Amino acid sequence: MLNTRDTVLITGASAGLGAELAKLFAAEGGSLVLVARRQDRLDELARDLQSRCTVGVRTISKDLSRPEAPREIFDELSQAGIPVDVVVNNAGFGAHGQFTELPADRQMQMIQVNIAALTHLTRLFLPGMLERGRGGILNVGSTAAFQPGPGMAVYYATKAYVLHFTEALGEELRGTPIKVTCLAPGPTTTEFAAKADLERSRLFSFGVMDAPTVARAGYQGFRQGRLIVIPGFKNRLLAFTVRLSPRAFVRQVTKRLNA
Numbered sequence: 001m002l003n004t005r006d007t008v009l010i011t012g013a014s015a016g017l018g019a020e021l022a023k024l025f026a027a028e029g030g031s032l033v034l035v036a037r038r039q040d041r042l043d044e045l046a047r048d049l050q051s052r053c054t055v056g057v058r059t060i061s062k063d064l065s066r067p068e069a070p071r072e073i074f075d076e077l078s079q080a081g082i083p084v085d086v087v088v089n090n091a092g093f094g095a096h097g098q099f100t101e102l103p104a105d106r107q108m109q110m111i112q113v114n115i116a117a118l119t120h121l122t123r124l125f126l127p128g129m130l131e132r133g134r135g136g137i138l139n140v141g142s143t144a145a146f147q148p149g150p151g152m153a154v155y156y157a158t159k160a161y162v163l164h165f166t167e168a169l170g171e172e173l174r175g176t177p178i179k180v181t182c183l184a185p186g187p188t189t190t191e192f193a194a195k196a197d198l199e200r201s202r203l204f205s206f207g208v209m210d211a212p213t214v215a216r217a218g219y220q221g222f223r224q225g226r227l228i229v230i231p232g233f234k235n236r237l238l239a240f241t242v243r244l245s246p247r248a249f250v251r252q253v254t255k256r257l258n259a
C-alpha cells in the first residue's frame with residue numbers, strides 16, 4: 001500500500017540502484033533525503049525528480065566511510081525538524097582481488113560503509129519510527145551474502161552481515177508497524193562492477209540484471225512487507241542451491257565465478 005506522507009532517506013542515491021529506488025519512492029509523492037558523496041549527481045537527480053513528481057528533495061553530500069557521518073546526517077535532519085519514516089541503506093561498494101593484495105584502507109572503508117554506517121543509521125532512525133508507529137528499513141545486501149567469496153572475501157562477508165542483521169531485526173520487530181527488508185540482488189548493471197574491478201569476471205558474464213528491474217523488485221517487496229527479496233529466477237535458484245550443497249563445493253564454485 002502506498003503511503004504518500006513518508007519521508008524516505010536513501011544512501012548511495014547518486015548512481016545505480018539508489019537512484020532507481022529514489023525514482024520509485026518519489027512517485028509516491030512524499031519527501032526524499034538523498035545521500036552520497038557526489039553532490040552534483042544528487043542535485044541533478046533532485047532536479048529531475050522535482051520536475052516529474054511533486055516531491056520535496058533534500059540532498060546531503062556525505063562520505064559514509066567516515067565513522068561520524070551517520071550521526072551528522074541524523075543531527076542535520078533532527079535540527080531541521082525532518083522525521084525520517086523510511087531508511088534505505090543502499091550505499092556500498094566491493095573490491096575484487098586477493099585479501100592480502102587489496103589496500104587495507106579500502107577494505108576498512110568497505111566495512112565502514114557496507115556494515116557500520118548501515119547499522120548506525122538504522123540504530124539512529126529506528127527509535128523515532130517506533131515512537132511514531134510507522135516506517136521501515138530497506139537494507140541492500142547481495143546474493144554474495146549466501147556464501148563465502150574467495151577473491152572478494154571482505155565484500156561477501158559484509159553482505160552476510162547485512163543479511164543476518166536485517167533478518168534478525170525483522171524478527172525483533174515482528175508485530176510492530178515497522179517493515180524491514182533485505183534486498184539481495186545478484187549481478188546488476190550499475191557502476192558497481194567497474195569500481196570493484198569485476199567487469200571481466202565470470203560473475204558478470206551472464207545473467208546480469210538491469211538496475212530498474214532490481215530496484216522495482218526491492219521496492220515492491222519492501223512495500224509488501226517481505227523480509228528477504230532476491231530479484232531474478234537465476235539468483236533465487238543459486239541462493240537456494242547453496243543451502244543444499246557442501247560448503248567446500250560452494251567455495252570452489254564461487255572462487256571460479258569471481259576469477
Ligand SMILES: NC(=O)c1ccc[n+]([C@@H]2O[C@H](COP(=O)([O-])OP(=O)(O)OC[C@H]3O[C@@H](n4cnc5c(N)ncnc54)[C@H](OP(=O)(O)O)[C@@H]3O)[C@@H](O)[C@H]2O)c1
Nearest residue numbers: 012014015016017036037038064092142187188190191192
Ligand atoms: N550492482 C551489483 O551487481 C550489485 C549486486 C549486489 C548488491 N549490490 C549492492 O547494491 C548497492 C548499490 O550499489 P550499485 O550497484 O548501485 O553501485 P553503484 O552504481 O556503484 O552505486 C553505489 C552508490 O553508493 C555510494 N557510495 C559508495 N561509497 C560511498 C561512501 N563512502 N559514502 C557515501 N556513499 C557512497 C555511491 O555514491 P558516491 O560515489 O557519489 O559517494 C553510489 O551512489 C551496494 O550496496 C552494492 O553492494 C550491487
